[in-house]
Amino acid sequence: MKKIGLLSFPRYYNYGTFLQLYAMETTIEKLGYACEIIDYDRDNNNESTKKPVDSSYLDLIKKMLSIRQLSTLKSRLDNRIFERKMRKLSQERTSLYDLFLSNHFKLGSVRYSQYKELEQTPPQCDAFVVGSDQVWHPLGHFKDPSYFLKFAPKDQRIAYAPSLGVSEIPEQARDWMKEQILDIPFLSVREMEGATEIKALTGRTAKVVLDPTLLLDIKEWDGISVVSDVISKPYLLCYILESDSYIRELAQEIASSLNLTIVVLPVNKHDVMDTNPDVIKAYNTGPAEFVGLFKNASFVCTDSFHGTVFSIIYNCPFFTFKRHNNPTQAALHSRMNTILNITGLTDRVLYKGKDLPVNATTVDFSYANKQIAIEKEKSLLFLSESLNSASS
Template sequence: MRDSVNCILTINDDDNFGNRLQNYALQELLRPYGDVTTVLIGTDRGHQLVRRVKQICKDILEIPRLGKMGVSRLRRHLAFYRFTSVFVPNTHVSMSDQGVVRTSRTVGKVCIGSDQVWNYSFAWLAPTLKYRLGASFESGQLLSYAASLGVSSVDEEYQPIFQEYLSRIPRISVREIAAQQALQPFVKQPITVVLDPTLMIDDEYWHKIAARNKTKGKYVLTYFLGEVSTQQKNEMQAYADTHGCTIKRLNDVTDVETYSAGPREFVSLFKDASYVFTDSYHACCFSLIFGKNFKVYSRNGGALRNMNSRMATLFTLLDLDEALLEKDSRYPAYDYDVIRPKLLGLQRQSEQWLRESMRS
């Protein structure tokens, strides 16, 4: 239909690098099949704008107290808001927390994913789980691409929801082998493991959106979502000292300059890094995209569940056993002449699955 638009149903997180960048990547993957928009969940454009303005005003008011960090927080929020507005606009379709859909155009296909769209372990996500399983849309509209549970098994209280709504999705793909194993018992149709969208689009897309990197000289890049141990800090500092690098710390309030990075700056920092240390899945993805050597650690502390199943699937698919040697004092290095052909093969398999699903 000429006025129809295909929709991405995912988490809307304006403060999460991986969420914004995989939303962008999935959007670009879907463009050959028609216009694409992202469903705005739990609010509408007007309320979203009000919420952003309130956050900006709060940041400005806190600058006298926080100084440079206050300015950095403001710049970070503005960078995320600009990225969403320019690169992943959510202007046509919204859905309330009660599943009521409002749209200015006819909805075509609804692609659920990627990210942890089916993760119920976060309190703010649990109440809308059935709607993130597509309950508000017709069964024939639905498919999932690289959807993630974020957990390795489904808790008993949420099993009835998956039992009822997952079976309505004719074509299901997930990002992790653990998710495939956990969800397959709920449905008759096969569940396929596919690549994360960030690994599916050509390098040119990432070079196009990367911000200009103003960093001078060589640097090691760190990106952690959990706590960083003293031993890990010492390992990273030792590598930097040995190789004549400074350290840029994404998502770390002690690195005021780097903390201001938005999604575009995130991409450029990975593009130009000499080495990467991380506990983040998408840091691994972008290290692979740009051919960087990296060391990955298990996530420590906080309320975040350990999410290593995502990395285990990725490393298994690419035969990167050395990436899992976190307790080893060595710094892994990878042969990208071997990795790239394997990645290309996986891209082709995932692309074929998506093509068949969008045209079914």
């Protein structure tokens, strides 16, 4: 059996990152190949035993400590309490990520921490896939050729659904990224905006394919999901990465109209510090528990790409919110556009000043399911043909 090396972020403890990697690994195996996840962890450098934690927590802590220098004693104390809660929460969730990694990821035997190690002793595989997730973010991975598979023979390189994470590549990264992308013979991306930008940059046409999570069906996701035994009532799930108050207010309005309990997956300061006794906090949530939360939700409010995707997978009525408290993140909402346009669900986007649509709490997923099936077939065909050619 031919073996495929898969490069993404196997030690980046984030829900979407882990679930897309699991889906990519599973899909490659379903196509008849062995799959080895390349254990590339450049942030570790093999020097520290400190476990990584969900990036959203670290980013929030950094913001609180370095950007929002609080001037009053009350706010300083509030910040310290938040930091302690986040550290404890991160430790608890890290153990669930560790368990998921151990149970589901087939990591290679060598752990790499820098490109030169991959170049000197590359994994022994018949072809290589990079993706999905924001592996081509020009700010996060600029000048790291690992994520463009430079360590592999050129004719064995496949890009499946990498995301640029931005709508426009910064000027200082354009020449370097152009050189990298031109050396990948089997080229696809996750977003239409990314394909447009690559076309302008290189003259090449990158095929737009589905995020790997959409390549698995509901039964396959059910098979790894872990359902909470502490949530007994029908609920509205809030998975909000930014602390925009208007999202929370609308979620409360929708939950009240549908007689639903609110369950929050806390990842931002407001949700971590909130003491509302009527809100259930899903603290102990790893990747498998994340799937379980969406599986059983009656409604979802989210500003997350994979929160949107899993709502669609489970045909759960949802709203996707544009972020406003973080202007940079608000500008990056383009990553949602492709999947919402494909599924005909652009009316599920809400933002400040937009009225709730008619029949706001019901969604007809029939067209979305049909379109996902069509795009899934196209995406699998691209991947299958690419693997066959690259491994020959």
